[in-house]
Amino acid sequence: MNKSILFVTSLLTILSSRPCFSQTRTPDLTKASNFSASNREFVLGKDQDKGQIIQVKSAEGPGVVWLENVLFSTGTLEFDVKGKDVMQRSFVGLAFHIQNDSTYEAIYFRPFNFNSAEELRRSHSVQYIFLPQFDWFNLRESQPGKYENPLPKPVDPNDWFHVKITISHQQIQVYVNDWPTKVLDVKPINPNADGKLGFWVGNGSDGSFANLRIQPD
Numbered sequence: 001m002n003k004s005i006l007f008v009t010s011l012l013t014i015l016s017s018r019p020c021f022s023q024t025r026t027p028d029l030t031k032a033s034n035f036s037a038s039n040r041e042f043v044l045g046k047d048q049d050k051g052q053i054i055q056v057k058s059a060e061g062p063g064v065v066w067l068e069n070v071l072f073s074t075g076t077l078e079f080d081v082k083g084k085d086v087m088q089r090s091f092v093g094l095a096f097h098i099q100n101d102s103t104y105e106a107i108y109f110r111p112f113n114f115n116s117a118e119e120l121r122r123s124h125s126v127q128y129i130f131l132p133q134f135d136w137f138n139l140r141e142s143q144p145g146k147y148e149n150p151l152p153k154p155v156d157p158n159d160w161f162h163v164k165i166t167i168s169h170q171q172i173q174v175y176v177n178d179w180p181t182k183v184l185d186v187k188p189i190n191p192n193a194d195g196k197l198g199f200w201v202g203n204g205s206d207g208s209f210a211n212l213r214i215q216p217d
Helices: 003-017 136-142
Strands: 035-038 042-047 051-056 063-067 075-082 092-100 103-109 126-131 161-167 172-176 184-186 196-201 207-216
Touching: 051 063, 051 196, 063 092, 075 092, 092 161, 103 161, 103 196, 126 136, 126 172, 126 184, 196 207
Parallel strands: none
Antiparallel strands: 035 063, 042 051, 051 207, 063 196, 075 161, 075 207, 092 103, 092 196, 103 126, 161 172, 172 184
16 A cells, blocks of 8 residues: 555544544533542532533532542533522632642532512622632722623523533633523633633522533634
8 A cells, every 4th residue: 555545544444533622521420539529518409491400408508419530621511500599698600720729720500589579689690700809899899780690581590501601711701591692792801711610509509400512612
């Protein structure tokens, strides 16, 4: 066989055998060994509608249950989440670009604000943060209304809802359920990061999570 043809054939064989890192990943939620936790306990279980779920228990302060052996930089993240309609006791979302238990970005929701009669509270329904320096109160004080938004339609605060987050170095966009309109559109404060992914809950909060799908760019 011609050496050039042999080289090309060998190269194609090698490339075709490499894993496609852009493929969608659906992490296994059935094995506790796939996770590590900071300031939280968690249990794995099943939901009649959502299938395999992870339930993160409440505690004082924020907590993260992150996936082992999964790194993420840019792409699309989707998951189902359920909080509760209890004032200041339901902050649920996803942390990404985790460096350690106190340095990460997160998108999270406040279900107890979803359908409030008070416009100000509704405007605090979905939030972006970058800890430790840019927590919600720092961002709200320095740039009010830029990193948090209301939801455009009612959502049952005690039921599951679906979240889609697209992350690039220039933009983070958040969608809820099957709505075509973004519920949050921000420029990341931490534009060139990568790191681990984790289910996030805030102070005094618990939450349930299911159907995490990771689509890297």
